[in-house]
Amino acid sequence: MVAILAIGLAYAAVALAGAVQRDNAVDRMRTTSGPLTVSAQSLYRSLYDADATAAAAFLSGGTEPKELRDRYDNDIAAASAALADISGDPTANRSSINTLTANLPVYAGLVETARADNRAGLPVGAAYLREASALMHSTLLAAATSVNRAESDGMEADRAAGAGFPWLALPLGVALVVVLLATARLLTRRTNRVFNIGVTTAVLAVAISMIWMVASWGAATTHLNKARTDGSAQVKNLVTIRIAVLEARADESLTLVARGSDTEFEQDFQQVLTRILGKTNATGFLTSAQADATDPAVRKLISSVSTDLKGWQAAHKTLRQLDDAGDYPRAVQMATQERTGDTTPYFDRVDTNLARAIDLTSKHFTAQGAAAASAQGGEAAAVTVLIALALVAATIGVQRRIAEYR
């Protein structure tokens, strides 16, 4: 009897603790580390976009176009909001957050100085913009990368913890069943009764609790895996593509801004587009994203991104030919205006469609996370009730037989 109670209580404690732990991990993933990962991705993207937009606005000359100014302002607002979100996370990468918090206002200050000088017609504005851009790439984006990595690692850890198999609880459950069966056999031998209702009930209750645990684990794990394959893993790749597209956009502007014998930015543009679109014998980011996509709507968006990127590539070639042939003004027009065949409309469509694809994919992550939580939802309570029932039933059954026997 003592053995039954001891193993029963141990089983109850371990099963309950495990269930609560998995439950909490899924909860954290849904309410904390998941959203923080989104914030970290948004932080990086907003910073990159701010820099690319500032370069494009500078290229337009004089008073910058309103759309570009709005875009820059929204980027800085989004980056600040994301930074505030992440700052609240006690597990975040502290030193990177400090770097970002200290330097984001410095960056914005440099860009504003550049703008004031540009409006006054002073070439020193371009130098302020170069300094701002150097700060962005050498300091801010590097820190945002490590914040990004820490947050997405945290989310993946929560997801894995949520899908953990109850290795400790199950053997204890099996042990409990074995002890109960041994007791039943002992009682049968001593009392000559085949069935002991109390002990039988206990065995059934423990068995059901184990089945429940495994079933709930199975269902939750399926959803958690789907949250990754249908959600977070795809989002991560799509965000990478979106940032690479921004890099290409910045390269295109900066080649024209630099106006030099320096071909570094143009080389980078070609490399980035090759990374995204792939070459004849190498798959690009888009091909893998297409293969990974589970939502037909996302697949469709990726195809249109691919088409627009190829259109951009062709338009960019024309732009470069114009610039190389000395027609700088028309090259700049192609990069800054929004007529059909200019590069900006292609970029805008690519960026918007990628944003949509990321949005759709994130919804799958959220939905699968919620499904995992509800699959696990009743587990802790059910297991507690079942084990309590088993212990009570076993106690009553054994006590009664012993009393009868006396």
Add this chain to the structure above:
Amino acid sequence: MKRLVVAVAAVSALALGGCGSTAAPVAGPVPVASMPQPKGVADPAKPSTAAGGADTSCDPYASLTPSTLPAPGSMPSGSTMAKIRQRGQLIVGVDQNTYLFGYRDPATGNIVGSDIDIAREVARAIFGDPDRVRWVAITAAQRIPDVQNGTVDMVVDTMTVNCDRLKQVRFSSIYYDAGQRVLVPVTSKAGGIEDLGGKKVCAAAGSTSIANIAAAKSKPIPVAVADWTDCLVMLQQNQVDAISTDDTILNGLQAQDPQTKLVGPAFTDEPYGIAIAKGNTDFVRFVNAVLQKIHSNGRWAEIYRTWLGPGGVPSPPRVTFEG
């Protein structure tokens, strides 16, 4: 379930609370703002960028005798000018950061300035059209390599002719006389390069100015940057104490910031020439003929008045032709 978790959490919180660990945020060390630097800054400048300039074995004012200027349609066949004409445009290395000499007008995005206008006169002589130019924006340090490897046909970029450079490229006759001075904030007490011992003084890498700063008797600390405007950024951010280079460039920087002033006399001679690759002697003679023409027809004085001297045009720099 939630309630159970909350209950458990509450109990453990009570239990832990007894230990008296109030998790008040701990204030870290007071952070100190760090000022970002322009890309490519060398503070202090490496000795290699601050070498040379002392060689006096030659006459920087001497250049090749001008050719007779052919009409735009009839460049001698096989000549450098004929090749340029066939290409359809003159490729000129310029600066887009030197206010009034060669700079990008932020309002239009066009590169303008007095050096630009002189380059346009060369294009006019080849094509009959001053707009047939492709501008390549380069830094001071790129000027000699770009001329040598043929990236550009010529460099018109406030470029001082000196013996060291004459070993690497050819120069046209002198089209402008400048001298190195010092730009400081209006609040500065420094009256010239002699007062800047141990202070940071900025100039572009690969310029004669950075070498002159390093060679100054008062021993200032030279700080090298990519473009002249980077110096002004660093001065405005209190990262350097002064900028020292040709008065012409300093005037352009001073015009962008009324909180600065030029101090002290010119302590060097900086005669400007147009740099051309060593092999293209025919082009040097041609450019010298163009310069001679714009001196005689008043175009040079007009360019000077437009950009540099509402107060009066100096007499043109002296020229010596040999060979």
